[in-house]
Amino acid sequence: MKPPAFDYHVPTGIKETVSLLAELGEEAKVIAGGQSLVPMLALRLAVFEHLVDLRDVAGLRGIEHRDDAVWVGAATTQATIERSAELAAAVPLLTRATPLIGHFQIRNRGTIGGSLAHADAAAEYPAVVLALDAMLEAESPGGTRSIPATGFFTGLWGTELAADEILTGITFPLWQGRSGFAIEEFARRHGDFAIAGATVAVRLDDEDRVSRCGIGLFGLGPAAQRASAVETEVTGRPVAGISATEVGQAAMSDLDSVPSDLHGPAAYRKRVGAAMVARAWERAVGEARDV
CATH class of the missing domain: 3.30.43.10 (Uridine Diphospho-n-acetylenolpyruvylglucosamine Reductase, domain 2)
Structure with a gap:
């Protein structure tokens, strides 16, 4: 057609x-x-x-360090993000998520802003910006505003963007200190949308307590979401006393809109989601401990 x-x-x-x-x-x-x-x-x-094609709009591409954060232009392609050594060092979770998006032909054209504005529930980037506490910058005839990632996604393919607004950039705060990051997803084939997936960012203090934590979930509801209750529960606790399996199970406990479809019933997605959170937690904690 x-x-x-x-x-x-x-x-x-x-x-x-x-x-x-x-x-x-x-x-x-x-x-x-x-x-x-x-x-x-x-x-x-x-x-x-x-x-309305954004391909020739000036000021929407690029990667810049700005104080204690990194700004990525909304029209920056996924392939550019994947190849950026600067982003790999400063925002490793974003870089690690990118190869999971489709195939290289898609990443050559696809943009970070396009993925976030499309707000597919099974896409990787929305869960990344949630876990990292990113800020999304939008422009309208009325001016510029910053939208926290936690308030950006409103439902299936829905965002806080108004009809006359466009995303102009995303600001990622730098996670200093002993920090670790991981993304895990389960898909039928590489490049398919995830049946369930998780992003984890964790920072440890000098006594191996969790001082900061972000857990993003995708493929487990009408929109990407954050496991806020689990984050609160583990923050301040010694990481040695936290079971990855329990973190995964707890992240699923508050989900009430997990889809059932041709890939499997909701209960199956939740079991897979718990496993993805647990794996990502173990990898992120391991990296933080090695810093």
């Missing part, structure tokens, strides 16, 4: 882009890398009268 006809717009500046979106209203859709949107259009699962 082919998509229905639409008008195609290629603005070159951020202000021009958001003004155009405000003018066109609900009939317009932003396209970045197009790796999710184009198949949906081709199958006529989505129909829009206008597509």
